[in-house]
Amino acid sequence: MIVSRLELIDFRNYVSGEFDLLDGTTAVIGDNGQGKTNLAEALAYLATLSSFRGAPGDALVRVGADQAIIRATVRHDDGRESLIEAELTVVGRNRVQVNKQKLKRVRDLLGTVRVTVFSPDDLIVVKGSPGDRRRFMDDTLVALATKYDAIRLEIDRIVKQRNSLLKQAQKAGHRAENLPDDIAVTLDVWDAKFVELADQFGYARATLVARITPMVQDAYDQLAGESSPIELRYEPEWRQIGLLKALTAARPMDLRRGVSTVGPHRDELALSINGLPSRTHASQGEQRTLALALRLASHRLVTERTESAPVLVLDDVLSELDDGRATALLEHLPPGQVVITTASELPPAAQADRVLRVKAGEVVTES
Ligand SMILES: Nc1ncnc2c1ncn2[C@@H]1O[C@H](COP(=O)(O)OP(=O)(O)OP(=O)(O)O)[C@@H](O)[C@H]1O
Ligand SMILES: [Mg+2]
Known part of the structure; x- marks a missing residue:
C-alpha cells in the first residue's frame, strides 16, 4: 500500500501543499521549522487519527483557519485506489470520506492506511x-x-x-x-x-x-x-x-x-x-x-x-545517528514506500527516488 499523493489544506503551516510521493523513497528536505514533521504528522494521522506528537486536534488546524483537510490518494497492493479526505475542525467535529462516501464513524478509517513513523x-x-x-x-x-x-x-x-x-x-x-x-x-x-x-x-x-x-x-x-x-x-x-x-x-x-x-x-x-x-x-x-x-x-x-508494507516515515532520523548507523539504516531500508525528512542534505548512501523541498509550508519537487 502506498500514499501516492497527499494534499494538505490549512493543516499546520500548510495553506495548500501537494506532495507527489509515488513508490520508493522520497526525501523531504527543508530547514528547521519549514513543515517536515507536519508532513509526517499528516501521513500518520491517516493511520491513527491522532497526532504522533500527542498534539490536540485543534493544533493541527492552521492558526486562523476553521478546519484542515488532509486528502490522500492511496494505492493498494491490488492496484485499487481510494481517495481519503479527512476534515479536522478546531472544535473537533471531524469527518472522513472514502471515495466521497462519508464514514459513519471517523474511527472506521483505521486499517485503511498503515503508516509507521519514527x-x-x-x-x-x-x-x-x-x-x-x-x-x-x-x-x-x-x-x-x-x-x-x-x-x-x-x-x-x-x-x-x-x-x-x-x-x-x-x-x-x-x-x-x-x-x-x-x-x-x-x-x-x-x-x-x-x-x-x-x-x-x-x-x-x-x-x-x-x-x-x-x-x-x-x-x-x-x-x-x-x-x-x-x-x-x-x-x-x-x-x-x-x-x-x-x-x-x-x-x-x-x-x-x-x-x-x-x-x-x-x-x-x-x-x-x-x-x-x-x-x-x-x-x-x-x-x-x-x-x-x-x-x-x-x-x-x-x-x-x-x-503489505506500511508507509515508513523517518522524521529527522539522520541527525540522531552517527555516520555508520545512518549509512547502515539507509543501506537496509525495508521494501515499500519510504519518506525520509531531513534538515541537511542527504548522505550519498541514501538513494532517494525523489527529492521534495519544503519551505514555509510550500513544496517544490526537485527530481
Ligand atoms: N496550527 C498551526 N498553524 C500554523 N503554523 C503552525 C501550526 N502548527 C505548527 N505550525 C508551524 O509549523 C512550522 C513547521 O513545523 P515542523 O515541525 O513541521 O517543522 P520541521 O520542518 O519539522 O522543523 P525541524 O527541522 O525543526 O524539526 C513551525 O514553525 C510551527 O510554528
Ligand atoms: Mg521536525
Missing part, C-alpha cells in the same frame, strides 16, 4: 515511563488488527469506571472488610468484564513481544554494526496468577488508594541491552538505536503479518 520523540519509548512503552506495544497491535483499538478503548473505559467507584467508596470511608453489598457486587461486575478483556490484551501483548524480539535484535545489530544482546521482557505478575485472583488480592489496597492498582493499564515492557536496563544504563546513542530498532521491528512485523 521521529526523535521515539526516544521516549526507551527513556520514558511504562505508559510510553505500553503505547508502543499497543500501537503495533492496532496496526496488526484494528480490533485491538476497540479492546484498548474498552479497557480504558472499564478502568475509569472502576476507579470512580473505588474513589467513591474511599471517600465514604469504606474498607474491604466493611464494603456495602451493592458496591461489592458492582465491583465484581466490573472485575469480570475487566478480566475478560485484560486476558485477551495481555495475551496479545505477550505474543507480540515474543514475535518482535528477534526482529528488534536483527535491526539493532544491523544499525550498530555489531551484536549486542537485546532483551524485551513483558511478564506482568497478574498474568502469572490470573487477573481475577490479583484483583481480589489487591482490593483492600485499591479501596485504600481509590484507584485500580493492578491490570494491563499498569504493565511494563522492560528493555535491556547487554543485560543492563536501557532506560537507566544505555548511552544516548544506544537508546536512540534501540528506539529506532523497535520501530523498524514493528514495521517489519506488520509488513509480514498483513502481507
Whole structure:
C-alpha cells in the first residue's frame, strides 16, 4: 500500500501543499521549522487519527483557519485506489470520506492506511515511563488488527469506571472488610468484564513481544554494526496468577488508594541491552538505536503479518545517528514506500527516488 499523493489544506503551516510521493523513497528536505514533521504528522494521522506528537486536534488546524483537510490518494497492493479526505475542525467535529462516501464513524478509517513513523520523540519509548512503552506495544497491535483499538478503548473505559467507584467508596470511608453489598457486587461486575478483556490484551501483548524480539535484535545489530544482546521482557505478575485472583488480592489496597492498582493499564515492557536496563544504563546513542530498532521491528512485523508494507516515515532520523548507523539504516531500508525528512542534505548512501523541498509550508519537487 502506498500514499501516492497527499494534499494538505490549512493543516499546520500548510495553506495548500501537494506532495507527489509515488513508490520508493522520497526525501523531504527543508530547514528547521519549514513543515517536515507536519508532513509526517499528516501521513500518520491517516493511520491513527491522532497526532504522533500527542498534539490536540485543534493544533493541527492552521492558526486562523476553521478546519484542515488532509486528502490522500492511496494505492493498494491490488492496484485499487481510494481517495481519503479527512476534515479536522478546531472544535473537533471531524469527518472522513472514502471515495466521497462519508464514514459513519471517523474511527472506521483505521486499517485503511498503515503508516509507521519514527521521529526523535521515539526516544521516549526507551527513556520514558511504562505508559510510553505500553503505547508502543499497543500501537503495533492496532496496526496488526484494528480490533485491538476497540479492546484498548474498552479497557480504558472499564478502568475509569472502576476507579470512580473505588474513589467513591474511599471517600465514604469504606474498607474491604466493611464494603456495602451493592458496591461489592458492582465491583465484581466490573472485575469480570475487566478480566475478560485484560486476558485477551495481555495475551496479545505477550505474543507480540515474543514475535518482535528477534526482529528488534536483527535491526539493532544491523544499525550498530555489531551484536549486542537485546532483551524485551513483558511478564506482568497478574498474568502469572490470573487477573481475577490479583484483583481480589489487591482490593483492600485499591479501596485504600481509590484507584485500580493492578491490570494491563499498569504493565511494563522492560528493555535491556547487554543485560543492563536501557532506560537507566544505555548511552544516548544506544537508546536512540534501540528506539529506532523497535520501530523498524514493528514495521517489519506488520509488513509480514498483513502481507503489505506500511508507509515508513523517518522524521529527522539522520541527525540522531552517527555516520555508520545512518549509512547502515539507509543501506537496509525495508521494501515499500519510504519518506525520509531531513534538515541537511542527504548522505550519498541514501538513494532517494525523489527529492521534495519544503519551505514555509510550500513544496517544490526537485527530481
Ligand atoms: N496550527 C498551526 N498553524 C500554523 N503554523 C503552525 C501550526 N502548527 C505548527 N505550525 C508551524 O509549523 C512550522 C513547521 O513545523 P515542523 O515541525 O513541521 O517543522 P520541521 O520542518 O519539522 O522543523 P525541524 O527541522 O525543526 O524539526 C513551525 O514553525 C510551527 O510554528
Ligand atoms: Mg521536525
